[in-house]
Amino acid sequence: MKSPKILILYASYGDGHYQASKAIEDRFHAKGYTDVVLLDLMAEAHPMLNELTKFVYMQSFKTIPAFYGWVYNATKDMQPGRPFSNLLHSIGITKLQQLISEAAPDLIIHTFPQLVMPRLLKKTGLALPLVNVLTDFDIHGRWIHPGVDRYYVATEDLKAELVTKGVPEERVLASGIPLKAGFGESREDRCNNSGKRNVLLMAGAFGVMQGLRDICHALTLSGQYHITVVCGKNKELYRNLQTAFGGHPDIDLYGFVENIPDLMAASDCIITKPGGITLSEAIASRLPLFLYRPVPGQELNNALYLEGKGIATIAYDPYELALDIEALFRNEERRAGLLETLEELSRPHAANTIVEDLIGQYLSAPAASLLLQQQ
16 A cells, blocks of 8 residues: 655744754654655745745844744734735745645644745645644734644643634544654753753854853852853854863753754753744753743744743843753752643653544545545
8 A cells, every 4th residue: 555645844943844854754753654845845945935034043143033023923813815815825836835735744734934825826726634743832914814624732731822823622522733753752850970060052053042141150169060062064063162161070051963963861950042943942841941032933932831840940141041050959849849830741752642633534544535525
């Protein structure tokens, strides 16, 4: 029997949407569904516009975060069918129509809210199941469309929020955010041989988090911590930190690495920017979260949500941050409760949950037969 073809549409604004797509692809492959295609639609359809918008996106994070946050929040409640929504969801439609005609997929998964497909299906009369996999602890209106058949979200709270926004409850599964394999191994006490606590400091895949030098300096003052710094793809950041801290006995510096599960498994807490994937990886690894200067928009909303759950601390000053970390490790009762909450929120097998649900809903023989009848 021919393997169903699955098309996963993502975007390369940050690394999280691609990582979520890869996690889903890996689980499909593990279950014998080998015909899976990942497509960066914006890059394929409009490569020059894609590079321009990526540049603007990254620069707004670094230089004018308040403006990015204003745009995000001003459009957060956008409605499908309105002119602005129609414009956003039409970008790439010609290229996607060509690709759909050539590839003939049986299922389309969005890990980025560029919902061209509902418009394309209406235009062409095609009938294909469309699903959204949300990659934050926050919901933007771009994700919501009546043409989407199923939504996978991080938490039950987000499921309830989607329902209040008009999405039928039976279309939403609180699966967690999909992660690659390796996160969520059993937790041991993670002090190293020196007896110091291990702090993981992650700047994000593109190294856009600000203030790492000041954070490292603040943390080394007490002599209580061993710090692992991951600079991502920002080579300039790596060089600057190497100049400042190269050879320091309590600081290990890395660029872009693939062994994040191992680094998290060896750490006692994490300082990071609050992207949905990294947060989910840290939660699965049961790491207390210290979120530094979150950018207004989905990052700040992610941070506020997890702060409300009691597992994250938001800090804007490096010395305030160092005091927050010290306070956590001095209060064993608070730390034990935090680790318990992390365990409750952990969804390390979300990718498997999503794929199993998709197979049952759309790709198994009975589901495929039902879809054919509906068409």
